[in-house]
Amino acid sequence: MPAKKTVSESKLLHKKLIDLWNRGQSEYCEVRGSNIHGRGVYATKRIPKEAKIIEYVGELIDKNESEKRGVSQHAHSVKTGDAAVYIFTLSRKYDIDGNVPWNTARLINHSCSPNCEAWIEGRKIFIHSLKEIKEGEELTFDYGFDVDCYEDHPCLCGTENCVGYIVGRAQWPELEERLKAKAIKSAGKKKKSS
Ligand SMILES: C[S@@+](CC[C@H](N)C(=O)[O-])C[C@H]1O[C@@H](n2cnc3c(N)ncnc32)[C@H](O)[C@@H]1O
Numbered sequence: 001m002p003a004k005k006t007v008s009e010s011k012l013l014h015k016k017l018i019d020l021w022n023r024g025q026s027e028y029c030e031v032r033g034s035n036i037h038g039r040g041v042y043a044t045k046r047i048p049k050e051a052k053i054i055e056y057v058g059e060l061i062d063k064n065e066s067e068k069r070g071v072s073q074h075a076h077s078v079k080t081g082d083a084a085v086y087i088f089t090l091s092r093k094y095d096i097d098g099n100v101p102w103n104t105a106r107l108i109n110h111s112c113s114p115n116c117e118a119w120i121e122g123r124k125i126f127i128h129s130l131k132e133i134k135e136g137e138e139l140t141f142d143y144g145f146d147v148d149c150y151e152d153h154p155c156l157c158g159t160e161n162c163v164g165y166i167v168g169r170a171q172w173p174e175l176e177e178r179l180k181a182k183a184i185k186s187a188g189k190k191k192k193s194s
């Protein structure tokens with residue numbers, strides 16, 4: 001039988017849990033139903049440019065563990081259709097698994113015109129504003145997904161700049177090439193069959 005906790009041990013544990021929970025919250029934002037997808041994170045008040053909004057909290061894991069969890073989170077998301085992968089690259093050795101309920105920032109959606117960016121500070125990740133954000137605006141950042149799996153991730157950000165897929169901005173030229181090649185191929189097929 002596990003040893004009974006003393007009152008002071010229980011109080012300490014309770015305080016640790018509250019502190020952990022608070023680390024994943026911010027006065028600047030809260031979770032609401034999103035126009036982009038599922039739930040999202042919205043500004044509860046005006047956020048100035050370059051403000052530190054919220055920490056992306058989670059478990060520090062090495063790359064081996066990250067690989068395993070990434071595969072299992074992806075398989076789960078394919079099966080249920082409602083989950084996602086919450087692994088965030090931290091360094092060459094470590095990642096953060098943000099798949100914990102107190103990590104509010106895990107619900108921030110992707111946009112092709114994002115208003116936020118993730119900054120790494122030591123072993124922590126913080127979401128910062130790239131521009132002034134009005135009260136009620138949804139917070140978004142560039143997920144930076146690889147172009148190789150673009151077809152698995154259609155983008156519904158709805159912005160003027162939307163490229164149609166969740167792909168990191170650095171790979172947009174490559175995406176454009178691939179979309180052009182695909183369009184030419186399918187036009188060729190149509191011609192042949194008519
Ligand atoms: C980390 S979750 C973000 C929170 C998510 N909206 C939810 O309710 O769980 C990431 C997933 O949200 C969805 N998502 C995020 N941004 C999106 C976008 N711009 N267009 C379409 N789906 C998006 C994708 O399914 C993605 O795998």
Ligand SMILES: [Zn+2]
Pocket residue numbers: 111112113155156157158159161162163164165
């Ligand atoms: Zn988009």
